[in-house]
Amino acid sequence: MTKVRTAIVIGGGIAGPVTALGLRKAGIEAAVFEAYPSTADGVGGSIAIAPNGQAALEVVGAREAVTAAALPVRRTAMSFGGRKVGLPQLEGLPALRLVRRADLYRALRDVALDHGVRIEHGRRLVAAEQDATGVTARFADGSTATADILIGADGIHSTVRTLIDPDAPGPGYTGTLGFEAVVDRPVPGEPGTMVFAFGRKAYYLYWSRPDGRTGWGANLPQDEPMTLAEARAVPAEKWLDRLREAYGDDDPGGELVRHIDPGDLQVTGSLHIMPSVPRWHRGRMVLVGDAVHAPSNSSGQGASLAVESALELARCLRDRPDAQAAFAAYERLRRPRVERIAARAAKVNRLKAPGPVTSALMPLLMRVMTKTVLTPEKNLGPEQRYRVEWDLPVPAGA
Template sequence: MSRIRSALVIGGGIAGPVAATALLKAGIDARVYEAYPGTSYGIGSGLALAPNGVAALDIIGAGDPVRAIAQPVSKMILSVGGNQHHLPAVPGEPPLQLVDRAELHQTLHDHAVAAGVHVEFDKRLIGVDEHSDGVTARFADGSTATADVLIGADGIRSTVRGLIDPNAPGPKFTGMLGFGASTFCDAEVPADTMVFAFGKRAYYLYWSAGDGQVFWGANLPSKQYLTLTEARAIPAEHWLTILRDTYAEDTPGGVLARSTTPEQLEVTGGLHIMPPVPHWYRGRMVLVGDAVHAPSNSSGQGASLAVESAVQLARCLRDLPEPEAAFAAYERLRRERVEGIAARAAKINSSKTPGPVARKMMNLLMPLMVKTVMNPEKTVGAERRYRIDWDARVQSA
C-alpha cells in the first residue's frame, strides 16, 4: 500500500491535468500549478490523438469529452510530388482523433476540475526544497506549496528537469519551423482522410473539416532556430510570403498557402525532439510528458505518450510504498516505449525534404513500400494497440 497521499503537479497543459485526475482516481490528492494565466494561452494549433492515447483518457473518464471536440480520421494518403498512395489502416483500431490544442487543454482542465482537482494559474516555479517527508515548491509570486511528491509536467523547457539534473539535455531543433491554419478553399480534399504530402521543397499535411474548410500544417525547413516568441514576433504576412513561395508548385499546397490569411495562420516556431533524458526522477521529484519525452510531430504520438505516462505514473504511485520505488517502476514501464517511438520519428524527419530524384524513386517504390517498410501494421500497429491495465497491480522493479 502506498504511503504517498499528496502530489504537486507543475504544468497545466496535457500531462498535468491527466496526471492529477489519475492520481485522484488512485486516492492521492493532486494539485496543479500552471505558470501561464490560463489554459493553453494561445500555444499550439492542431494535433492528433492516437487510439492508445484516447484509450488512456478513457481510464480517467476524459475520452468522451475529448471525442466530442475531435474530428475522427480513419484514412491516410501519402502524396509524393502530387502522386497519391493510399496507406492501409491498422486493422481493428479506432480512427485518429484530430483536435485543436487549445480546446484539448481546456477540455482536460475542465474535466480535472470537475473530478475535484485544484488548479492555480500564474504560478511559475522557481525552486524546490526537499525534506525527509515531503517537498515544497516555491513560486515567483512568493507563495509555496508542500506535498509528498512533485511531478514536473512543465513541458519541453521543463524547470523541474533542471532541478532533478542540472546537466540534463534540452530539446533539439529538428531543422523545421511549424505552422498551422484553418482556411476555406476549393482544393479537393477527400473526407475522413489525412494527407501527408512531400512537396517539391517542403513537407506538409492537410485534411478536410467539410463545407470547404481545410486544416493544414507546414514543416518549413530552416537553418535558424526560432522560439515560439521569436517566430511570432515576425509578422504573419512575412511568413505567408515564404510559405506561398515554398509551396507554390505543389498541389494543393499552393492553393492552401494562397488561401490562408494572416489572421488564420498559427505560428508555432521551432519543432523539437527530446534526446533521451538520463534521469527521470530524483528524491521526491519526477518528470512526465514532454518534460521527459517529446518525440517530434512526425511520430503522431507526442500527446498520446504524455497521456499514457501520466496514467502509468499514477498507477505506480498508487501501488508502491515509497517515491523512489514508484518512480523506478514508472521509468521501467515507459522508457523503452517512448524512446523507440522517438527514434522512429527521427528517421521520418530526415526524409521530409526529398530531392527530385528521391521523389521519383519514392513513387516508383511506393507500392512495395506500403506493403513492407511503410505498412502501418508493421510500423505503428503495436504502438496504437498499447493499452494500460489500470486495475493490474504494479510490481516493484
C-alpha cells in the same frame, strides 16, 4: 500500500491534468500549478490523439470531453511528386482525433476540475527543496506549496528537469517551423481524410473538413530556431511569401498557400524533439510527458504517450510502497516504449527538412517509407493497440 498521499503537479497542459486525475483515482491528492496566468487560448496548433491515447483518457473519464472537441480522421494518404497513395488503416480501432491544442487543454482542465482537482494559474516554479518529510515548491510570486512528491509535467522546456539534473539535455531543434491555417477552399477527398505530403522543398499536410474548407499545416525548413514571440512578430505576409516560395510548385500545396488569408495564418513556432534524458527522477521529484519524452510531431504520438505515462506513473505510485520504488518502476515500464517511438519519428523527421543528399535520395526514401506504412499492423500496431493495464497490479519485475 503506498506511503505517498499528496502530490504537486507542475504544468497544466496535457500530462499535468491527466496525472492529477490518475493520482486521484489511485487515492493520492494532487494539485496542479500552471505558470500561465490563464488558460492557453491561442497557444499551439492541432494535436493528434491516437487510439492508444484515447484509451488512456477513457481510464480517467476524459475521453468523451476530448473527442467531442476533435475532428475524426478516418482515412489517411501519402503524397509525393503529385502521386497520392491511400494508406491502410488498423482494423478494430477508433479513428484518430485531431484537436486544437487550446481546446484539448480546456477539455482536460474542465474534466480535472469536475473531479475535484485544484488548479492554480500564475504559479511559475523557480525552485524546489526536498527533505525526509516532503518537497516544497517555490514559485516566482513568492508563494510555496508542500507535498510528498513533485511531478514535472511542465513541457519540453521543463524547469523540473533541470532541478532533477542540472546537466540534463534540453530539447533539440528539428530544423523546421510550424504553421497552420484553415483555407477557404476544398480539396478532393472525403471529409476526415488527411494527406501527408512531401513537397519538392518542404513537408506539409492537409485534411478535408466537414464544412467544405481545408485544414492545412506545414513544417517549413528554418536554419535557426525562433521563439514563438519572435516568429509571431514577423508579419504574416512575409511568412506567406516564404511559404509560397516553398510550396508554389506543389499540388495542391501551392494552391492552398496562395489562398491563405494573412489573418488566418497561425504560427505555431519552432518544432523540437527531446533526446534521451538520463535521469527521469531524483528523490521526491519525477518527470512525465514532454518534460522527459517529446518525440517529434512526425510520430503522431506525443500527446498520447504523455497521457499513457501520466497513468503509468499514477499506477506505479498506487502499487509501490514508496516514491523511489514507484519512480524506478515507472521508468522501467515507460522508457523502452517512448524511446523506440521517438527513434522511428526521428527517421521520418529527416525527410521534412532535407539537405542536398537527402533531397537527391528522396524518391528512394519515399518508396521505402511507403512500403513501411503499407504494413501498418507490423509497424504501427504495437503503438496504437497499446493499453495501460490500470486494473492490474504493476508487475513484480518492473
